[in-house]
Amino acid sequence: MKKISILLLFAFLTMIGHSQESYTPSDENLKNREWFQDAKFGLFIHWGVYSVMAGGGDQGIAEWIMNQKRIPIEQYEKLPSFFNPTKFDPNKWVATVKKAGMKYITITSKHHDGFAMYDSKVSDYNIVDRTPYGKDILQQLKEACDKEGIKLFFYYSQLDWHHPDYYPRGRTGQGYTGRPQHGDWDKYIDYMNAQLTELLTNYGEVGGIWFDGMWDQIDANWRLDETYSLIHKLQPGALVGSNHHKAPFPGEDFQMFERDLPGENTMGFNQTGTISELPLEMCETMNGSWGFNLKDHNYKSTKRLLQTMVKAAGYGANFLLNTGPMPNGEIQPENVDTLMVMGRWLDKYGESIYGTRKGPIKPLHWGATTQKGKTVYVHVLQLAEDNLLLPKLEQKIKSITFFDDGTKAKYKNTEFGTLIHLPYDKRQEVDTILKVEL
Numbered sequence: 001m002k003k004i005s006i007l008l009l010f011a012f013l014t015m016i017g018h019s020q021e022s023y024t025p026s027d028e029n030l031k032n033r034e035w036f037q038d039a040k041f042g043l044f045i046h047w048g049v050y051s052v053m054a055g056g057g058d059q060g061i062a063e064w065i066m067n068q069k070r071i072p073i074e075q076y077e078k079l080p081s082f083f084n085p086t087k088f089d090p091n092k093w094v095a096t097v098k099k100a101g102m103k104y105i106t107i108t109s110k111h112h113d114g115f116a117m118y119d120s121k122v123s124d125y126n127i128v129d130r131t132p133y134g135k136d137i138l139q140q141l142k143e144a145c146d147k148e149g150i151k152l153f154f155y156y157s158q159l160d161w162h163h164p165d166y167y168p169r170g171r172t173g174q175g176y177t178g179r180p181q182h183g184d185w186d187k188y189i190d191y192m193n194a195q196l197t198e199l200l201t202n203y204g205e206v207g208g209i210w211f212d213g214m215w216d217q218i219d220a221n222w223r224l225d226e227t228y229s230l231i232h233k234l235q236p237g238a239l240v241g242s243n244h245h246k247a248p249f250p251g252e253d254f255q256m257f258e259r260d261l262p263g264e265n266t267m268g269f270n271q272t273g274t275i276s277e278l279p280l281e282m283c284e285t286m287n288g289s290w291g292f293n294l295k296d297h298n299y300k301s302t303k304r305l306l307q308t309m310v311k312a313a314g315y316g317a318n319f320l321l322n323t324g325p326m327p328n329g330e331i332q333p334e335n336v337d338t339l340m341v342m343g344r345w346l347d348k349y350g351e352s353i354y355g356t357r358k359g360p361i362k363p364l365h366w367g368a369t370t371q372k373g374k375t376v377y378v379h380v381l382q383l384a385e386d387n388l389l390l391p392k393l394e395q396k397i398k399s400i401t402f403f404d405d406g407t408k409a410k411y412k413n414t415e416f417g418t419l420i421h422l423p424y425d426k427r428q429e430v431d432t433i434l435k436v437e438l
């Protein structure tokens with residue numbers, strides 16, 4: 001009997017332990033990568049018990065409030081008892097997402113504060129056990145998503161300011177939490193893998209896992225191999241990505257960029273200039289906060305957000321746009337307005353975004369290009385002159401038309417490229433799109 005169980009254990013370990021260095025994505029995974037690249041636009045949702053604090057009157061704080069205000073665990077643990085989102089309506093969220101032209105949702109299952117927004121059995125620090133609301137948010141959202149064909153991804157923070165075994169501690173969660181100055185790191189990783197197992201077994205087919213927090217101590221023994229193998233074993237189709245701000249590690253299925261276009265580093269996060277061959281995704285906030293912040297009214301214009309989405313598409317990257325729902329469970333009306341404007345734009349111009357890949361010309365100061373088959377979409381976002389010099393394409397141009405009215409554009413081929421005439425009365429405020437047939 002003992003021998004058999006040891007054998008089984010060994011078989012299990014070798015099964016999950018095989019190195020991600022030699023990871024070959026399953027057919028399903030490859031198919032989902034194509035779906036992901038076609039989808040282009042998703043909603044990022046930062047929602048947790050921190051939403052109750054609404055930033056605490058500080059413009060720059062939201063889901064980080066525990067750490068930034070140095071709130072000890074003992075006090076922070078009161079927040080769940082105030083979390084009662086009576087107006088949460090997952091069908092309404094999903095309807096908004098659909099109207100916005102988004103194809104998927106990525107929601108925080110557990111952020112750095114360690115609080116699980118779902119019915120976790122490996123810890124009672126979760127929404128069902130600790131809030132008056134008492135219901136599993138993820139499960140309700142998944143059901144609403146399934147009805148409407150929206151994919152659901154789970155954000156999961158590897159960094160944890162609550163779990164005592166997250167020790168040694170990293171750059172954050174130090175000194176104020178009231179945790180003992182010792183802990184068993186491996187026990188923490190086991191706990192994390194157990195939570196991931198829940199997320200990948202209790203909610204049907206999951207779009208993928210969006211990791212964050214490794215940057216807290218990048219050199220720790222995260223046992224990534226084991227975690228990534230576990231995910232790929234439980235759901236071979238699920239896409240794994242991580243916000244570690246480095247070139248992708250083996251076992252990851254997409255590469256992400258935080259608040260910057262691929263290759264850019266205006267925020268100081270994306271130290272790697274590497275743009276991998278994997279599917280790409282850029283995440284961005286509508287104001288300056290991820291979680292709900294009562295005082296942050298620094299909303300980006302819809303023009304700016306649409307142009308960022310177009311530029312991202314020009315790099316072949318998805319645009320994951322964030323909202324931080326309010327503690328009552330509703331999405332901020334200002335954010336809904338923004339999403340509706342974007343959705344209307346996509347209703348009209350979606351052909352030039354969905355299902356495309358990066359165009360033959362890398363995004364430049366004037367705009368970006370996307371491509372589908374033999375059609376190149378030239379997105380002119382800003383141009384003072386009434387002529388655009390489109391750098392030389394490898395293939396011969398058959399025709400150039402304005403997307404809006406289908407009329408032919410005048411152009412001539414020069415030794416530097418194609419000079420396209422763009423009269424001012426043909427120009428659009430957000431994006432003047434030309435269809436170039438090859």
Ligand code: JFZ
Nearest residue numbers: 046063064212215243258269283290
């Ligand atoms: C991370 C989270 O900390 C943040 O709360 C949010 O979820 C965002 C999408 O991802 O953002 C980071 C990650 C790393 C740093 C800063 C913000 N960093 O290394 O300084």
